[in-house]
Amino acid sequence: MEENADMHWIVFALAMLGQGPPKGGQMDYADGFLMGRADSPVRIEVYSDLQCPSCRTFYLYTVTSLMKEYSAGGKVAIIFHDFPLVTHPVSRVATRYAVAAKSLGREKWARVIEDLYTYQAQWSYDGKIEPILSRTLTADELQAIKAKLNDPAIEQAIDREVALGNEKKVDQTPTVFVTMGGREQRLAGGLSFPVFKQFIDRSVN
Numbered sequence: 001m002e003e004n005a006d007m008h009w010i011v012f013a014l015a016m017l018g019q020g021p022p023k024g025g026q027m028d029y030a031d032g033f034l035m036g037r038a039d040s041p042v043r044i045e046v047y048s049d050l051q052c053p054s055c056r057t058f059y060l061y062t063v064t065s066l067m068k069e070y071s072a073g074g075k076v077a078i079i080f081h082d083f084p085l086v087t088h089p090v091s092r093v094a095t096r097y098a099v100a101a102k103s104l105g106r107e108k109w110a111r112v113i114e115d116l117y118t119y120q121a122q123w124s125y126d127g128k129i130e131p132i133l134s135r136t137l138t139a140d141e142l143q144a145i146k147a148k149l150n151d152p153a154i155e156q157a158i159d160r161e162v163a164l165g166n167e168k169k170v171d172q173t174p175t176v177f178v179t180m181g182g183r184e185q186r187l188a189g190g191l192s193f194p195v196f197k198q199f200i201d202r203s204v205n
Contacts, residue, residue, distance in 0.1 A: 027102035027109060029157035034110060035067050036077025041204050043179040045079045046190075047161075047170045050095055051088035051124050056117045058174045058190040064114070065193040075204050080113070082158055083165045083173055090127050092158070097129050099157055100148040104141055111136045180204075 036043075046063065048055040063078060070076040082099065084091035094116055101112040112133060116123070119132045133142055148154065168177065168186075176187040180203055 027106055029099050029102055029153055030160065031102065032079045032081055032161075033106075034063070034078040034080050035071060037074045038077070040074050040077035041180060042076045042200055043079065044076060044196075045081060045177040045179070047081045047083040047165045047168075047173060047175045047177075049083055049085045049088055049091050049173040050098060050113075050116050051091035051120065052085065052173045053120070054189065055174045056120050058176075059113070059117045062190060062193045062196060066196060069193075069197060070200070076200060081165060082161045083170060083175075084158065084162070085173060088124075090124055090129075093127070094123065094129055095158055096149055096154055097133060097145060099154045100145040100151070101133075101137075103144065103148055104137075108137065108141065 032045075044066070046058075048059060063080075066076060066078060082095045084095045098109070098112050098116060101109045115132050115136050116129075119135075123129050123132050130142060130146075133145070137145070165175070168175075172188055174190045176190050178185045178187060178199075
């Protein structure tokens with residue numbers, strides 16, 4: 001997915017969040033709602049590492065397609081959990097930037113995630129996160145994020161996400177949990193968008 005990918009669909013999906021999670025303004029660092037409502041019949045929780053190539057593919061081609069297809073109607077809620085792996089040396093740093101971006105609101109946070117996945121190979125190689133984020137954020141927004149990077153609450157939020165994933169025995173990324181009708185199904189490695197779409201359309205009227 002290139003720079004001109006379907007980012008407008010992400011913005012549209014986030015605009016629909018008035019039906020569920022609050023839109024605009026600062027987010028709590030623990031808030032992982034990308035799309036949907038708390039009472040959406042299908043809940044998709046994604047445990048993902050920003051430096052993981054498989055996570056990149058899953059996010060850019062499956063998660064964004066889900067947001068495009070189900071942005072209206074409240075059928076699907078998507079919750080993104082940061083799960084940086086110790087085997088990826090720059091992942092934790094990138095995650096701190098992404099969590100700090102929540103202070104700018106849901107739309108900017110989603111754009112930061114999109115850019116980090118889109119240009120993953122570049123920042124994974126040189127370790128330079130800020131040039132990537134400057135593609136989306138203004139200088140003032142980037143400075144606001146940088147000012148929060150040492151906030152202990154960010155590390156605490158990441159640690160809570162990792163602990164939650166460990167409790168659910170997440171041992172690879174991406175790992176996806178789909179909940180519907182009170183039943184949860186674990187999907188290690190994720191699935192392609194057509195498979196998800198078939199499942200959702202078959203399961204939800």
